[in-house]
Amino acid sequence: MKRKTFLIVLVLISLAFLFLFPFAGTVSIPFSSLFEDSVKSKIFWDIRVPRVLGAFITGSILALAGMAFQSLFRNDLATPYTLGISSGSALGAVIAIKFITLSGTFHYSVIQVFSFTTALLTVIFLHLLTFKKRAESTYLLLLAGIAVNFTCTGAILFIQYIASGSESSRMVRWMMGSIDFIGYGSVFKLIPPLFFLLALLFYFHRDLDLISIDTEIAVSRGVNLAITEKAVFFVVSLAVAVTVANTGPIGFVGMIAPHIARKLIGREHRYLIPSSMMSGGILLLFSDTVARTIIPPSEIPVGVITAMSGGPFFIFILMRKGKNG
């Protein structure tokens, strides 16, 4: 009953944030002006609502991805960000910014395609490297992730070094991660990954329960380890690749949101999946709203907020965990 109460509280907070946060911003928008044909109405429906929805969905996907990897590899540090998928994606974006000279929205799409492709290549590389050596794959995967992060960061720094000033600033801006969606195009792009991710994770929720306890126990209960691992790994990676291609790398949500959800609701995945999703959504939506309102009229990239608040918060959790044994 306690867990169901927590889930209801999370649903209520999510709905409240989704309803109230479009009203937050430099321009004050009264409720009465929402259905008028006015600039304020356009700001509300075409800029703020898609952005609020985008932030919530992005946070949900990143949190679900982090939760899935943490359960699959039985390690709280295993997230798409720490495994190098986000930096692989960033490398693609940086290559596109430097070497593909196109203009306008088409160039933006090319950046997304490059970012998505390199994220996928990173996933395939990690898979080939680690899945054949299942026994030691968790440590190997984390170490491989660190190596991928270093390699991509090195390549990104090199490209930045040879890039022009404007290219370099665009690269930095992209890598900070932000949800500056205008209109519903990007929101619609993120709905299918969220849907597939949720469906897959609910389908495998008992497998994830058993795998997160012990792989040997999971196999003895009848879990098809090879299929579950591959399906979860690839669908999660695809969802992250699509998301990061749209928003840039946003760190820490995938690590912190599942951690909070586990503290509130435990490790049973039928409860952990919705609670991680909503925790991630709430966390990123709150961070994004702070990012766009804290120093009006300018905005801070949300990746800066999540990293600056997430890092200390994570250290606080770790210290508290150490204190409590």
Place this chain on the structure above:
Amino acid sequence: MRENELSVCNLTVSIGDRTILHEISFSVSQNENITVLGPNGAGKTTLLKAIASTIGFKGDITLNGKKISLMSPYTRASKLGVVAQHPDIDADFTVKTFMELSRYPYKKPWERLTSADRSIIEESLQLTGCTDFMDRQICSLSGGERQKVFIAAAIAQDTPIILFDEPLSHLDPVQRNKMSKLISVISSERKKTVITVTHEINEAIQNSSRIIVIDKGKIAFDGSCGDTSLKKVLDKVFETEFISADWISGRQPLLFPGEN
């Protein structure tokens, strides 16, 4: 062919260049209670892993004539239950949730547990004496309590064959005796085939219907507990002279390792 007959034929297991088991063959009938004994590194756990098909091997292991390694994971888990050695598991799941997961092979992802599932879980908890801590987290249990929960889960999985790898480790002498008798009851009253790997020679001799001794990857003995040649084989395999103590009338003598 008798029902639930497990047959191991020319089983060879190698890890790297080292051969752990050499062409082992034996068969097991329904509700036999077999204990596999042998010194450390003899290949006992490897034998269980091969039967459970969690490691690669050469040879044939069949259940009712069907190769276990070719069964789907679901089918295999509905035929074979495994209690492996899990001293390090630190799962923050409640015992109740862990027990519910033992019904995995019989449920689709969207199916809920039926009253029949719940009653077999409850019965398994009662049988193993785990009911009192069913709402506690597994990570908060002592080693012995955890071991009992793992055994309860294997019973709740309700398979015709259960493999136990050192089920008596982490248990105090009284609990060890109780658990050893429980394993014997599972076999005789519930008509389950039980194969136990253990170092507890006396519990094995008192409660098993058949003993297999493995030494250096080969079967050194396969027979009943009362077989007079068993002690000689154990002396040779463990490289010591066991002292036999006939303390309890009507029971098999107890064996204690000698000085050398």
